[in-house]
Amino acid sequence: MPPVRRLDGGGATLRDVAALAGVSPRTVSNVVGGYAAVTPATRAKVEAAIAELGYRPNVLARNLAYGRTGQIAVVVPYLDTPYFAELLQAIIPRARARGYDVLIDQTDGDADHERALLARAAGSFRYDGLILSPLGLVQEDLAERDPTLPLVVLGERRAEPGFDHIGIDDVAAARDATAHLLGLGRRRVAAIGEQRDREGVAARLRTQGYRQAHAEAGVEVDESLVVPRPRFNRRDGYEGMVQLLERDDPPDAVFGYSDLVAQGAVRAILERGLRVPEDIAVIGYDDIDEGRYSTPTLSTISQDRGSLGTLAVDRILARVESGAQVPGQELLVEHRLVARESTLGR
Incomplete structure (x- = not known):
């Protein structure tokens, strides 16, 4: 050879x-x-x-023949969030293996920017298809997109004719996270990350799962333990936890709506001289890589980002290369509970 x-x-x-x-x-x-x-x-x-x-x-000749650019766009709310950085690490190699380059954009959750990406003027796109993780748009906004744009939506929206949705079952995942804490005997479980504006779909689904776990365990929800926060970052987790620790009856467990929220909460707990998990158990959501190496290591909800990235690329290219307005598909990737030191101890 x-x-x-x-x-x-x-x-x-x-x-x-x-x-x-x-x-x-x-x-x-x-x-x-x-x-x-x-x-x-x-x-x-x-x-x-x-x-x-x-x-x-x-693929160059094929792209030229069909008037394609050989590029797909991936648009996320924040590039400084580990979850999206790790997701891109799954998407880019798969696109490259299929012969496509990837354009990356950050919206900061700006609805006008996200809407502009979906409103095509003839011949104005520099990409053949769009993988979008929207934050500022709601379902009705997605319905008003240019129907000729091949589109895959990530996150907590629904598939519709003409585009696919890929995500996890947020309600079930949040229920599993909360049930884990309740199963450890914790009875004052706080939730940090609720969002009550029209765009906070992910947060509301996680709150729904949080409530379901309480109902299934026969434990009444203390509404004052559900703490709204504007973003799923460390500062929001820290400030939400400080608010909870100022109470006369602080929680004995916390479900953070992201790993970053949970990490911020852990920092606030430790600053008060309390122990995790002995005094307050903490679980996050996303299974970002740094959670495996934090002290304590972070319990979390893990989703298969490799499968999500592969699915997203394969579905967008199926739409690009078929040129057909096929029905939308609702595709869920599996999630699993990963219990580590922040709930189980060492």
Whole structure:
């Protein structure tokens, strides 16, 4: 077998990728095209070989023939949030393996900016399809988009004809997080992160799950323990926890609506000389990487971001390449409870 070429970009062939990955050219083609079932282990080997060789599928001629740019856009509210940074790390390699570049934009949750991305003027888009995680828009806004734009929506919206939605079951996930705390014998479980404005869909779904867990456990919700916050960041978690600790009857457990909220809450608890989890147990949501290395390590709700990223790319490219206004699909990725030191102790 001739030596495989290691290249910084361009020049590698599909057969080079197959040789490096130890698979057949057909398998490489299936991974690149996303057309056939390939085991996760095999897919990972092929994508690693693609990245090492700088292989680019020959999609240029096809894109030119169909008037495409060979680019997809991924738009998120915040790039400084670990969850979205880690999600992009799943999306970009998958898009590259399919022969597409990724344009990235941050909206800061600005509804006008998000709306402008969906309102196409003829020939004005620099991308073939859009993967959007909206924050400022509600369901009605999505319904008013340009129907010719291939669109995949992430987060807590619903699929509609012409676009797909990919997310997790927020109600079930929040119920699992709260049930974990109640199952440890905690009876004053606070929730930090409720949002009551029209855009706070994710927060309201998590509050719904929080309430369901209490109902199933036969524990009455103390409404004063549900703390609204404008964002899911560390400062909001810290300030929400300070507010709770100023009470005569502070909580014995906290469900933070993100890992960043939970981390902020832990900081406030420790500053007061209290212990986590002995005095107050804390659980977050998202399973960001730094939660595995914090002190204490953070209990959380984990979702498969690798599967979410792969699904998002494959669905948007299915829409781009078919050119058909196919019915929207509602796709859920699995979640699981990960219990660590912040609820179980060392």
